[in-house]
Amino acid sequence: MLFTILDALEAAANETPHNTAILDDHGSLSYGGLCEAAGRLAHWLVSVGMTRGARVGVCLPKSREEVIAILGIAGARGVCVNLNYQWTLGQIDYVRDDCGINILITDAQRADLMIAEGLAGRFLTILVVGEPSADFMTRWEDLPDFSPHFERPLSADLAAILYTSGSTGRPKGVMAPHEMLRRGAEIVTQYLGTNADDRILSVLPFSFGYGLNQLTSSILNRAALALQRIVMPSAIAEAVMKWEITALPLVAPSWVQLVRFLLDDEQTLPTVRYATSAGGATPLPTLKAMPICLPNAEISLMYGLTEGFRSTYLPSHLFHSKMGAIGQAVPNVEIFVVNHETGICGPNEVGELIHRGDLISRGYWQRPEDTARCIRVNEYLRPLIGEEKVLHTGDLVRRDEDGILWYVGRNDGIIKTSGHRVSPSEVELAASEIPGVSAAVAFGLADNDLGQIIILVLESSNGITDKEAISVLRSQLPGYMVPRRLFFWDAAMPRISSGKIDRVTVIDEITRNLNDSIEG
Amino acid sequence: MGAEFETVLKNYLVSNTRIKEAGLQNEVALFSTGTLDSFAMTDLVAFIETSCSFRIKAKEITLQNFDSISKILVFVQKKTAV
Numbered sequence: 155m156l157f158t159i160l161d162a163l164e165a166a167a168n169e170t171p172h173n174t175a176i177l178d179d180h181g182s183l184s185y186g187g188l189c190e191a192a193g194r195l196a197h198w199l200v201s202v203g204m205t206r207g208a209r210v211g212v213c214l215p216k217s218r219e220e221v222i223a224i225l226g227i228a229g230a231r232g233v234c235v236n237l238n239y240q241w242t243l244g245q246i247d248y249v250r251d252d253c254g255i256n257i258l259i260t261d262a263q264r265a266d267l268m269i270a271e272g273l274a275g276r277f278l279t280i281l282v283v284g285e286p287s288a289d290f291m292t293r294w295e296d297l298p299d300f301s302p303h304f305e306r307p308l309s310a311d312l313a314a315i316l317y318t319s320g321s322t323g324r325p326k327g328v329m330a331p332h333e334m335l336r337r338g339a340e341i342v343t344q345y346l347g348t349n350a351d352d353r354i355l356s357v358l359p360f361s362f363g364y365g366l367n368q369l370t371s372s373i374l375n376r377a378a379l380a381l382q383r384i385v386m387p388s389a390i391a392e393a394v395m396k397w398e399i400t401a402l403p404l405v406a407p408s409w410v411q412l413v414r415f416l417l418d419d420e421q422t423l424p425t426v427r428y429a430t431s432a433g434g435a436t437p438l439p440t441l442k443a444m445p446i447c448l449p450n451a452e453i454s455l456m457y458g459l460t461e462g463f464r465s466t467y468l469p470s471h472l473f474h475s476k477m478g479a480i481g482q483a484v485p486n487v488e489i490f491v492v493n494h495e496t497g498i499c500g501p502n503e504v505g506e507l508i509h510r511g512d513l514i515s516r517g518y519w520q521r522p523e524d525t526a527r528c529i530r531v532n533e534y535l536r537p538l539i540g541e542e543k544v545l546h547t548g549d550l551v552r553r554d555e556d557g558i559l560w561y562v563g564r565n566d567g568i569i570k571t572s573g574h575r576v577s578p579s580e581v582e583l584a585a586s587e588i589p590g591v592s593a594a595v596a597f598g599l600a601d602n603d604l605g606q607i608i609i610l611v612l613e614s615s616n617g618i619t620d621k622e623a624i625s626v627l628r629s630q631l632p633g634y635m636v637p638r639r640l641f642f643w644d645a646a647m648p649r650i651s652s653g654k655i656d657r658v659t660v661i662d663e664i665t666r667n668l669n670d671s672i673e674g
Numbered sequence: 675m676g677a678e679f680e681t682v683l684k685n686y687l688v689s690n691t692r693i694k695e696a697g698l699q700n701e702v703a704l705f706s707t708g709t710l711d712s713f714a715m716t717d718l719v720a721f722i723e724t725s726c727s728f729r730i731k732a733k734e735i736t737l738q739n740f741d742s743i744s745k746i747l748v749f750v751q752k753k754t755a756v
Binding site: 216271387388407411533570571573603 | 731
């Protein structure tokens, strides 16, 4: 019986050792070879004193070594913490401290930077792919020729801690047990029909739940995973052709770019059998063009949070009739729409999406209060499921007459822009530093390329210019948080009875003006 | 706009990416090394479009045009010269 993805890897290595597991620029790696390399790394990790349940960091660009590291850590009964290769050293050090990482697997460039910044000494052991300048680190190529050996993890063991985005001030680590990863792969396999003949393109980082699922689904089905480091649309199209990719999972902004490229180039990708999009809504013009660019593909749109991996999908047969919807619950998951004042919502009534089932994570690493806020018993569901805890997503949705779910917005006004979650209050706080500004409202506006763009409305008395205001904001905020458009509210902004700004009215008025100007 | 845009671009990259750690050299590879991902690419393209007031075609988003600061500068120069 397969309890974990590691069991699936071993089964593949025993029964079909010569099948291709990994495709990359260096060639291919078979299931036999992958399992052996992971087993050898697991043996080494234990030999250098890695204890059961230890968190091990992996900070590598997309490569076969990265895949071997993820599986090797599982095989030593460790917890893999994938540190996105894009993160700054500061972000990596924050995560190291947050979950207590002692062992790091990285590349020579990163290792040398860590030495230069005095951060390398904070790890007990560093394993380096490439040629590090320091001799206290172990080179990947010098790993001893140990016999492959796995300590068998239980499905209840933690497999990974997933730090979402890593961009906002203090990202939280989502705890994913092996059970969750295996079930995630099984469920996705069921509705996408992944099989051993598939060649899946892996463009997304393994630090995302969605990206990691391409690896786990691939192993579960003994399919081939093609590692694509370069994210340019032209390079993705080339990779699809070169490797005859059958499964193409991307995030919405990449679909926008790829579809534009394919239309411009009058090119199609006929080998793709199924395509998926997740990580934010895909804009309608892109959705409409996808069937033209992917003539043989079934297209499935998916929705989920790291905290619960996957909640809904829009099956491909509903792609046209329900275009833009987030769809229905994935197999073996139940979705409730709940209004916190009145209870379970009727058709077309807006409420929070509540996710029930065994894809729910263990919550946040060492943050029990945050965990209890989002994974808890819901009073309205007690008559149906008793004391079972469910995931509160904070996303507002409605269910139409046909039972299909549509995304409405965030409960908390969080703006999602180019993959970052931005809190409006942080932007508004920075705006308060602009001389003469007495009030500010920030909000997200749908944008085809970035998901949302940040709009900032200022109540100002002294005729400050756009340029001056933006330069103050730039000095206060990282670039992705700097608003793309500024508006000045001519008079005092409307207030509600408590004296607080009437945000809804302000946002509504600005949005209507924007829409008029686009149409006119 | 040459030197001015170079500063604007570098400021953008410093506040949005970890390029500063790699030394902010004009020749350092951004995408072929995996230093920037697809979100960063979309954001960078949108940033250049707004700063330079021209549209970038999807066909133009290639390693040849975007893989380093100097390549981006050459690309922007060509686009604005037209």
